[in-house]
Amino acid sequence: MTSIPHFVNGERVSLEGESPVYNPATGEVSATVPVPDARFVDQVVTSAREALITWRESSLSARTNILFTFRQLLVDHADELAQLITNEHGKTLADAHGELARGLENVEYACGLTEHLKGGFSSQVADGVDVHSLREPVGVVAAITPFNFPAMVPLWMSANALASGNTVILKPSERDPSVSLRLGELLIEAGLPKGVFSVLQGNASTVNQLLVHPGIDAISFVGSTPVARHVYETGTAHNKRVQALGGAKNHMVVLPGADLDIAADAAVNAGFGAAGERCMAISVVVAVGDIADGLISKITDRIDKLKVGPGSDPASDFGPVITKEHRDRIVSYVKTAPDDGIEVVRDGTMLANSPGFFVGPCLLDGVRPGTKSYDDEIFGPVLGIARVANYDDAVALINANPYGNGTAIFTRDGNAARRFSKEVSVGMIGINVPIPVPVSTYSFGGWKNSLFGHAHIYGPEGITFYTRAKVITTRWPQPSESQIDLGFPTTR
Numbered sequence: 130m131t132s133i134p135h136f137v138n139g140e141r142v143s144l145e146g147e148s149p150v151y152n153p154a155t156g157e158v159s160a161t162v163p164v165p166d167a168r169f170v171d172q173v174v175t176s177a178r179e180a181l182i183t184w185r186e187s188s189l190s191a192r193t194n195i196l197f198t199f200r201q202l203l204v205d206h207a208d209e210l211a212q213l214i215t216n217e218h219g220k221t222l223a224d225a226h227g228e229l230a231r232g233l234e235n236v237e238y239a240c241g242l243t244e245h246l247k248g249g250f251s252s253q254v255a256d257g258v259d260v261h262s263l264r265e266p267v268g269v270v271a272a273i274t275p276f277n278f279p280a281m282v283p284l285w286m287s288a289n290a291l292a293s294g295n296t297v298i299l300k301p302s303e304r305d306p307s308v309s310l311r312l313g314e315l316l317i318e319a320g321l322p323k324g325v326f327s328v329l330q331g332n333a334s335t336v337n338q339l340l341v342h343p344g345i346d347a348i349s350f351v352g353s354t355p356v357a358r359h360v361y362e363t364g365t366a367h368n369k370r371v372q373a374l375g376g377a378k379n380h381m382v383v384l385p386g387a388d389l390d391i392a393a394d395a396a397v398n399a400g401f402g403a404a405g406e407r408c409m410a411i412s413v414v415v416a417v418g419d420i421a422d423g424l425i426s427k428i429t430d431r432i433d434k435l436k437v438g439p440g441s442d443p444a445s446d447f448g449p450v451i452t453k454e455h456r457d458r459i460v461s462y463v464k465t466a467p468d469d470g471i472e473v474v475r476d477g478t479m480l481a482n483s484p485g486f487f488v489g490p491c492l493l494d495g496v497r498p499g500t501k502s503y504d505d506e507i508f509g510p511v512l513g514i515a516r517v518a519n520y521d522d523a524v525a526l527i528n529a530n531p532y533g534n535g536t537a538i539f540t541r542d543g544n545a546a547r548r549f550s551k552e553v554s555v556g557m558i559g560i561n562v563p564i565p566v567p568v569s570t571y572s573f574g575g576w577k578n579s580l581f582g583h584a585h586i587y588g589p590e591g592i593t594f595y596t597r598a599k600v601i602t603t604r605w606p607q608p609s610e611s612q613i614d615l616g617f618p619t620t621r
């Protein structure tokens with residue numbers, strides 16, 4: 130059985146594996162992941178600290194060259210990287226390419242580092258006094274990532290962290306760790322010095338060692354809410370800068386008068402794409418007024434045409450979920466929904482009898498607060514319909530939800546859309562856009578239980594998170610002209 134290596138000092142380092150990696154389309158174990166002991170974690174942190182000494186002093190042009198070359202290598206290797214993602218995650222190849230494209234955007238943003246790292250200057254703030262500011266790297270960054278975007282989320286973090294002069298230790302999800310090794314190798318090929326980017330494989334115990342390690346300065350985490358809270362509390366208690374992005378329950382409001390065909394297309398794509406394993410997936414469609422029955426009929430027409438199969442089959446609309454345990458958990462939400470008075474309009478759980486970790490599309494009508502399938506993040510191909518009487522009830526439902534990652538409204542009414550964007554307590558809002566992931570020139574982040582810490586990830590807030598500000602106030606004594614030593618004889 131192959132053991133997935135670590136990537137330290139520019140080399141693959143193999144240790145005996147423990148934690149299984151599956152091919153979710155077949156249910157077979159494809160490899161194992163090593164879980165490092167404290168001594169090995171220490172070695173990796175030491176190598177990142179040593180590499181920091183020269184990397185933080187590297188010129189901006191040298192860093193820019195490396196990032197431009199890395200960007201091209203990602204493009205050249207996109208097919209190979211997408212295949213690695215599909216093999217271990219299960220998503221379709223088209224989705225894997227989409228994830229790489231969104232990751233690539235962050236490398237492109239980081240290529241503008243000379244602009245992003247520019248400080249400010251104020252002349253003559255007092256007599257003979259000038260002030261300038263600059264941003265220095267935070268140090269060694271631990272990047273801890275979830276299974277559902279094994280290339281994009283590492284690129285969200287690493288591109289800006291490296292551009293800002295930090296060294297990075299990536300702890301990828303133990304479910305789909307292989308693509309992270311290729312990212313490391315492509316960075317070396319692009320000219321990144323050894324030790325600046327490492328991949329430390331492992332599981333929760335590895336994360337817990339990083340959270341308290343004195344050699345780690347900052348932690349970027351993306352994953353589920355309970356773990357995000359734990360990472361934030363433990364990391365900050367150990368004097369680290371932490372941003373910890375958590376889970377989600379994203380609502381899509383459909384107002385009377387909206388184009389129901391457009392809304393149904395959006396709900397099905399955003400609800401079932403990547404088997405619902407996206408933190409920006411729509412999990413609740415909020416049907417306002419009397420449109421629910423018409424909307425459900427259009428959604429079911431589309432659901433009935435979806436094809437679920439291996440991610441490597443170009444005909445598949447979505448692939449399997451990540452593990453057998455996760456599949457069984459998803460199925461249990463659908464099976465128990467009628468106990469809460471919820472109607473199961475489409476039930477895809479019969480696919481769970483296949484050897485791969487498949488669940489077909491499920492549609493639940495009547496989800497509401499206090500029911501398990503509404504309250505929990507299911508993270509699978511299960512779309513709920515919530516019926517509310519009016520716009521105010523829709524906003525109240527969203528604002529009472531403990532998560533605040535993304536939300537969307539479908540309407541033809543510009544005034545309602547404008548009010549909605551102001552009135553919801555959510556970080557990312559789509560107006561007739563179901564998955565409003567910001568482009569890389571903006572930052573990504575939710576509110577409430579979807580983010581612990583104040584810094585959103587990537588974009589300008591990413592650069593701020595990975596740097597510390599310095600402000601320098603300067604006054605030079607002002608000698609009389611005759612006392613100025615110009616360093617060479619003058620004619621006077």
Ligand code: NAD
Nearest residue numbers: 274275276301302332333336352353356374375376377408
């Ligand atoms: P997870 O929280 O189980 O794991 C994330 C990382 O934390 C992994 O590297 C894992 O090894 C580690 N980990 C797991 N349990 C831990 C523990 N008890 N202590 C310390 N470390 C631990 O998340 P996942 O299942 O890999 O990913 C899915 C979750 O991530 C969903 O909740 C999804 O909404 C969320 N997510 C959020 C965003 C966002 O931007 N807000 C993006 C992607 C995914």
